[in-house]
Amino acid sequence: MRDxxxxxxxxxxxxxxxxxxVSSDILKNVxxxxxxxxxxxxxxxxxxxxxxxxxxxxxxxLGVTGLRDITSWGMYIANFVFFVATSLVGMLISCVLGxxxxxxxxPIGRIAEIIxxxxxxxxxxxIISDMGRPDRLTYLFIFGRVxxxxxxxxxxxxxxxxxxxxxxxLPMIPDLAISKSRLTDQPGFxxxxxxxxxxxxxxxxxxxxxxxxxxxxxxxxxxxxxxxIHTVTSWxxxxxxxxxxxxxxxxxxxxxxxxxxxxxxxxxxxxxxxETYNLRKYLTSDHFEKMGRVLILVSVLYMYFNLNExxxxxxxxxxxxxxxxxxxFSGKYAALFWxxxxxxxxxxxxxxxxxxxxxxxxxxxxxxxMLAAAWLKRFIIVVPPQAHPFLPVxxxxxxxxxxxxxxxxxxxxxxxxxxxxxxxxVLSKLFPVMPIWELAADETEKETKxx
Amino acid sequence: MPLKKKKSEKTKIDEILESSRRDFLKKxxxxxxxxxxxxxxxxxxxxxxxxxxxxxxxKVLTEDNKLVEIPRDQVKDYKxxxxxxxxxxxxxxxGKKWVMVIDLSRCRNARKCVNACQGAHHLRxxxxxINTLAMQESANTxxxxxxxxxxxxxxPPCVSVCPVDATFKRQDGIVLIDNERCxxxxxxxxxxxYSARMFHWQEPSATEADKDKQYNVELNxxxxxxxxxxxxxxxxxxxxxxLPYCVSACPNGVFYFGDENENAVTNGTTKETVDLKxxxxxxxxxxxxxxxxxxxxxxxxxxxxxxxxxxxxxxxxYKETT
Numbered sequence: 001m002r003d004x005x006x007x008x009x010x011x012x013x014x015x016x017x018x019x020x021x022v023s024s025d026i027l028k029n030v031x032x033x034x035x036x037x038x039x040x041x042x043x044x045x046x047x048x049x050x051x052x053x054x055x056x057x058x059x060x061x062l063g064v065t066g067l068r069d070i071t072s073w074g075m076y077i078a079n080f081v082f083f084v085a086t087s088l089v090g091m092l093i094s095c096v097l098g099x100x101x102x103x104x105x106x107p108i109g110r111i112a113e114i115i116x117x118x119x120x121x122x123x124x125x126x127i128i129s130d131m132g133r134p135d136r137l138t139y140l141f142i143f144g145r146v147x148x149x150x151x152x153x154x155x156x157x158x159x160x161x162x163x164x165x166x167x168x169x170l171p172m173i174p175d176l177a178i179s180k181s182r183l184t185d186q187p188g189f190x191x192x193x194x195x196x197x198x199x200x201x202x203x204x205x206x207x208x209x210x211x212x213x214x215x216x217x218x219x220x221x222x223x224x225x226x227x228x229i230h231t232v233t234s235w236x237x238x239x240x241x242x243x244x245x246x247x248x249x250x251x252x253x254x255x256x257x258x259x260x261x262x263x264x265x266x267x268x269x270x271x272x273x274x275e276t277y278n279l280r281k282y283l284t285s286d287h288f289e290k291m292g293r294v295l296i297l298v299s300v301l302y303m304y305f306n307l308n309e310x311x312x313x314x315x316x317x318x319x320x321x322x323x324x325x326x327x328x329f330s331g332k333y334a335a336l337f338w339x340x341x342x343x344x345x346x347x348x349x350x351x352x353x354x355x356x357x358x359x360x361x362x363x364x365x366x367x368x369x370m371l372a373a374a375w376l377k378r379f380i381i382v383v384p385p386q387a388h389p390f391l392p393v394x395x396x397x398x399x400x401x402x403x404x405x406x407x408x409x410x411x412x413x414x415x416x417x418x419x420x421x422x423x424x425x426v427l428s429k430l431f432p433v434m435p436i437w438e439l440a441a442d443e444t445e446k447e448t449k450x451x
Numbered sequence: 452m453p454l455k456k457k458k459s460e461k462t463k464i465d466e467i468l469e470s471s472r473r474d475f476l477k478k479x480x481x482x483x484x485x486x487x488x489x490x491x492x493x494x495x496x497x498x499x500x501x502x503x504x505x506x507x508x509x510k511v512l513t514e515d516n517k518l519v520e521i522p523r524d525q526v527k528d529y530k531x532x533x534x535x536x537x538x539x540x541x542x543x544x545x546g547k548k549w550v551m552v553i554d555l556s557r558c559r560n561a562r563k564c565v566n567a568c569q570g571a572h573h574l575r576x577x578x579x580x581i582n583t584l585a586m587q588e589s590a591n592t593x594x595x596x597x598x599x600x601x602x603x604x605x606x607p608p609c610v611s612v613c614p615v616d617a618t619f620k621r622q623d624g625i626v627l628i629d630n631e632r633c634x635x636x637x638x639x640x641x642x643x644x645y646s647a648r649m650f651h652w653q654e655p656s657a658t659e660a661d662k663d664k665q666y667n668v669e670l671n672x673x674x675x676x677x678x679x680x681x682x683x684x685x686x687x688x689x690x691x692x693x694l695p696y697c698v699s700a701c702p703n704g705v706f707y708f709g710d711e712n713e714n715a716v717t718n719g720t721t722k723e724t725v726d727l728k729x730x731x732x733x734x735x736x737x738x739x740x741x742x743x744x745x746x747x748x749x750x751x752x753x754x755x756x757x758x759x760x761x762x763x764x765x766x767x768x769y770k771e772t773t
Binding site: 060061062063067068069070072073130131132133136137139140142143144145147148149150151154236237239240241242245386389390391392393394395396397400 | 582583584585586599608612614634637645648651653654676739
């Protein structure tokens with residue numbers, strides 16, 4: 001975020017003109033439109049249908065899923081890990097790149113925070129769908145034990161969600177003041193919301209200074225929190241002795257993987273807003289080119305951790321590791337494993353090395369494939385290690401031994417994805433999706449320099 | 452095995468006192484009402500009280516070994532509530548360190564232990580607290596059967612990861628699960644290297660039949676949907692001075708059970724009590740996956756000089772008829 005907004009700049013005629021210009025571009029998409037209502041209605045109906053599946057689970061128990069004693073964590077936990085992972089991108093874009101002084105991220109920062117908020121919020125909810133007794137959720141707070149990584153996870157995911165929400169909201173306060181004065185044809189409740197949430201912002205130099213300081217503190221605080229959420233999530237597995245989970249590099253392995261899925265999600269969102277909101281002027285081809293480079297960097301990092309995670313135990317082939325790795329490399333999960341590694345990581349990286357691929361459309365397509373692969377990768381991390389515990393699996397009915405996700409389970413998972421879309425839609429449609437004041441200020445500075 | 456029956460509970464005297472207090476208040480009420488009604492009523496009330504005083508009394512031994520006398524009509528059957536079960540269930544039996552020894556040379560996969568356990572804990576035939584596994588370390592080493600209960604580790608990974616203190620380690624060495632506390636996250640299942648835990652994915656088989664029963668944390672009955680269940684070393688039987696269900700049910704003398712503090716274990720079949728350390732020393736006793744550092748309380752004696760032939764490939768897939 002911008003450090004300084006001098007009074008001179010704020011009062012210059014050029015800045016005001018630029019604010020007019022930028023806000024007319026950004027605010028034309030903000031508000032309740034027919035398209036928004038239809039889209040939300042569609043999401044709501046689909047979400048309701050999926051929630052019906054969850055009520056069946058509530059009534060009959062987790063037995064309606066494919067989970068059983070052997071594989072007792074499945075799609076829900078994989079989905080949870082994926083959501084936590086994807087939410088991490090807010091930290092990567094706004095904090096790591098932002099604090100490093102990358103100026104080009106300005107139109108993207110808020111999009112990244114929207115992704116972070118939506119995925120972190122729903123991550124907290126999807127974990128409830130995996131609970132055998134969701135009615136006892138409050139026990140976590142009444143009887144919580146600090147020894148349990150679940151407690152750590154609950155704490156850090158909540159903290160990260162709050163910090164991300166603040167990082168989305170605080171820099172938007174000046175924009176809300178702008179929206180308040182310009183979006184006069186919107187329904188009353190929306191106008192009231194802008195009025196209330198802009199906290200009587202008057203665009204004073206001192207206000208901007210306080211805001212900048214507050215955001216800076218948040219940006220620094222959110223870095224360890226973001227690392228913590230995914231490291232702790234990886235520890236849910238790594239603290240157990242099971243082959244395939246018993247790894248000392250699970251923390252960085254998960255965090256680096258998180259950057260991949262998050263960056264891919266942001267690129268998809270960028271493409272969507274660029275096209276439907278007609279923001280080509282702000283989300284330029286150059287932005288996709290740069291995000292492409294970021295994606296290459298984080299993907300290579302993730303490949304490096306993959307190499308460590310699979311090659312080292314693959315070299316030693318300790319008894320149980322050998323069984324697990326054989327399943328992945330040449331067994332039941334081979335197609336999934338190699339598909340995810342090749343199409344979700346290696347081939348995209350090779351393709352993105354070409355400048356001609358780092359264009360909006362191809363980047364969006366590659367990101368979709370990588371995001372889907374990222375989800376499947378979480379499935380591979382969570383499910384196969386449970387199929388081969390230390391002691392032989394015997395005297396169980398056949399359908400108890402092999403995990404096959406059921407329709408109900410899949411619908412509940414789809415519900416969580418729909419909820420993410422609902423949150424993203426609300427946050428990006430009812431509020432400006434880019435920092436108007438920052439973009440206007442940057443434009444002004446650029447032009448004064450030219451003169 | 453010198454198991455002593457616990458005489459009574461602390462709460463017993465409390466309840467008796469409580470109930471006599473209540474009765475006293477009731478009587479005061481009666482007397483009060485009677486005085487309003489008039490002298491005749493007072494007289495009869497007096498007679499009534501007097502008659503009561505002459506009534507039979509009974510001598511009762513309280514928990515702190517005091518002999519007290521109370522009216523016979525005030526004696527009630529003692530029915531511990533959920534709180535009592537939970538409190539004493541978490542404390543365990545003082546001074547004990549339960550230990551189990553499983554002699555693999557004697558197991559012929561009769562599965563009587565499995566059946567007795569499932570009967571006692573109201574489980575389906577494929578829901579296990581104890582399971583007998585067909586084992587073979589390598590092609591050249593012998594096949595053998597291995598009963599596998601919860602190992603009741605002294606360093607239990609399941610207890611460490613539980614977020615709500617639903618599963619816990621007692622002072623007598625037993626690891627239990629409180630189904631009234633469990634939130635069903637199944638982290639303990641993920642953490643257990645012995646696959647000792649089961650989850651109620653559906654409504655437990657005996658929910659209907661057990662619906663009026665008081666939940667006993669030392670029996671895990673009634674079983675609860677959406678929570679974990681596991682081997683309890685038959686904590687309810689130990690409280691009564693009896694051997695665990697599986698140990699008593701074995702027809703082949705596989706199980707020894709006892710108190711490590713007394714260094715004595717009793718064979719469930721022959722009822723012979725032997726020196727624990729000597730038994731382990733003589734037979735090369737070991738613990739499962741000792742390298743994981745979980746410190747199990749279950750010891751195994753190797754399948755040396757097996758008493759029973761390992762009948763052709765064990766049928767390791769569950770079938771409805773079993």
